[in-house]
Amino acid sequence: VPGKFATLGLTYDDVLLVPGPADMTPEEISTRSRVSRNVSVNIPLLSAAMDKVTEARMAIAMARQGGVGVLHRNLSVEEQAAQVDRVKRSESGMVTDPITIRPDASLQEADELCGRFRISGVPVTDAAGKLLGIVTNRDMAFETDRSRQVREVMTPMPLVTGKVGISGQDAMELLRRHKIEKLPLVDGAGMLKGLITVKDFVKAEKYPRAAKDADGRLIVGAAVGVAGDSYERAQALVEAGVDFIVVDIAQGHSRLVPEMIAKIKANHSDVDVVGGNVATRDAAQALVDAGADGIKVGVGPGSICTTRVVAGVGVPQITAIHEASLAAGPAGVPVIGDGGLQYSGDIAKALVAGADTVMLGSLLAGCEESPGELRFINGKQFKSYRGMGSLGAMQTRGESRSYSKDRYFQQAVNDDEKLIPEGIEGQVPYRGPLSSVVHQLVGGLHQSMFYLGGRTVDDIKRDGRFVRITAAGLKESHPHDIQMTTEAPNYSGR
Numbered sequence: 353v354p355g356k357f358a359t360l361g362l363t364y365d366d367v368l369l370v371p372g373p374a375d376m377t378p379e380e381i382s383t384r385s386r387v388s389r390n391v392s393v394n395i396p397l398l399s400a401a402m403d404k405v406t407e408a409r410m411a412i413a414m415a416r417q418g419g420v421g422v423l424h425r426n427l428s429v430e431e432q433a434a435q436v437d438r439v440k441r442s443e444s445g446m447v448t449d450p451i452t453i454r455p456d457a458s459l460q461e462a463d464e465l466c467g468r469f470r471i472s473g474v475p476v477t478d479a480a481g482k483l484l485g486i487v488t489n490r491d492m493a494f495e496t497d498r499s500r501q502v503r504e505v506m507t508p509m510p511l512v513t514g515k516v517g518i519s520g521q522d523a524m525e526l527l528r529r530h531k532i533e534k535l536p537l538v539d540g541a542g543m544l545k546g547l548i549t550v551k552d553f554v555k556a557e558k559y560p561r562a563a564k565d566a567d568g569r570l571i572v573g574a575a576v577g578v579a580g581d582s583y584e585r586a587q588a589l590v591e592a593g594v595d596f597i598v599v600d601i602a603q604g605h606s607r608l609v610p611e612m613i614a615k616i617k618a619n620h621s622d623v624d625v626v627g628g629n630v631a632t633r634d635a636a637q638a639l640v641d642a643g644a645d646g647i648k649v650g651v652g653p654g655s656i657c658t659t660r661v662v663a664g665v666g667v668p669q670i671t672a673i674h675e676a677s678l679a680a681g682p683a684g685v686p687v688i689g690d691g692g693l694q695y696s697g698d699i700a701k702a703l704v705a706g707a708d709t710v711m712l713g714s715l716l717a718g719c720e721e722s723p724g725e726l727r728f729i730n731g732k733q734f735k736s737y738r739g740m741g742s743l744g745a746m747q748t749r750g751e752s753r754s755y756s757k758d759r760y761f762q763q764a765v766n767d768d769e770k771l772i773p774e775g776i777e778g779q780v781p782y783r784g785p786l787s788s789v790v791h792q793l794v795g796g797l798h799q800s801m802f803y804l805g806g807r808t809v810d811d812i813k814r815d816g817r818f819v820r821i822t823a824a825g826l827k828e829s830h831p832h833d834i835q836m837t838t839e840a841p842n843y844s845g846r
């Protein structure tokens with residue numbers, strides 16, 4: 353039957369990038385790219401919308417590094433929206449949830465609090481959260497009687513305060529003008545809503561590559577599904593200030609995705625909507641036609657994914673990205689290559705195949721900032737990681753219901769034993785802070801770009817070429833004929 357068999361499908365390990373002429377210096381390289389039509393990042397990396405990868409803490413860390421996190425959706429609408437809010441309030445040097453103390457606490461207690469959180473002063477509030485004053489090291493330094501109450505030594509209201517939503521620049525100006533180090537933020541009723549400190553401005557300088565919106569806030573994305581209250585979820589996320597929404601189900605070539613995209617876009621034209629996941633040109637075209645601002649590609653490549661064995665379905669990822677880019681590219685819609693990356697070299701391979709950014713699960717699940725506790729096993733440290741289609745992620749525990757079931761079209765299955773998992777549960781080695789992991793990943797990408805002679809992501813997308821390799825080529829690519837004695841920070845044996 354003509355057309356029954358598609359061409360050979362290729363994935364990361366099937367190809368290598370061919371070196372090209374580099375008439376530039378490594379310093380000229382820019383890794384800036386687009387996640388969707390209107391959302392840009394300084395490094396082309398997204399953290400996966402998975403419950404063991406991306407919650408607010410990871411999203412904040414990702415955006416500070418210049419990429420972006422996509423908050424998972426296996427939690428209630430309120431919780432997910434609150435996480436968007438946390439990310440959006442985290443930068444511009446502002447603390448949204450400041451440590452506070454009551455007026456009747458002793459100086460001794462205030463000391464301990466400052467020591468524990470390594471802060472130099474604390475806003476004083478009443479039980480309802482109303483700002484009464486501030487107590488700083490300066491107020492306490494000359495007090496010998498440590499049993500005195502905070503209210504006796506604090507600087508009481510009226511203090512210099514800012515309004516919630518004050519711009520970074522205006523806050524800095526107030527700090528400067530009044531020669532103070534801390535600026536409490538209050539709402540109309542005098543309730544403490546945040547704190548801006550000089551120290552946090554220094555932090556902002558520490559992350560010069562941070563990915564920010566027009567107001568200087570860190571950017572963040574969030575996933576929604578197509579079933580149940582998905583539209584209400586999208587609305588809540590938009591209200592919380594999300595920069596882009598990802599309509600994210602495992603079979604993105606379904607009428608439901610374009611419908612959801614259209615519905616969100618019709619009512620919220622100011623937020624980008626990405627659709628997925630797809631693995632063919634036709635599916636990508638359908639999303640382009642539906643007005644998607646970005647297309648997420650990947651059916652089955654994920655490290656924890658069993659779709660290709662349970663359903664026998666998928667397209668090897670390099671081919672899938674390339675096919676999708678044939679529809680997305682001419683329309684100016686960015687492509688996200690989602691899943692299956694194992695090494696930093698895979699990032700450039702995805703970009704050359706046609707992606708604009710990549711989404712990472714297993715490579716980031718071992719970071720300090722990913723949700724979940726460290727596990728010690730035989731002296732080694734691990735963090736748990738699982739597919740959103742795994743039994744664990746889809747199971748309903750106690751009161752909490754699973755929202756990831758509908759990614760795999762099983763929202764109607766109420767009996768956990770009847771679920772058909774498409775993912776597994778496991779653990780990955782602990783990798784330390786995201787910053788060091790990203791340093792290696794982006795460092796590797798820089799090397800790729802220099803080898804290819806591309807200054808920009810668009811350069812390598814346009815000019816990069818692959819060579820297909822054999823099993824012998826793959827063997828030659830990895831370290832061989834040696835026993836590794838020291839672990840490299842960017843290479844783990846196979």
Ligand code: RVP
Nearest residue numbers: 400654655691692713714739740741775
């Ligand atoms: P990886 O980076 O290879 O760990 O893949 C992560 C991706 O795998 C996710 O972004 C998602 O698209 C996909 N995924 C998540 N859960 C499952 C599953 O249970 N099958 N797959």
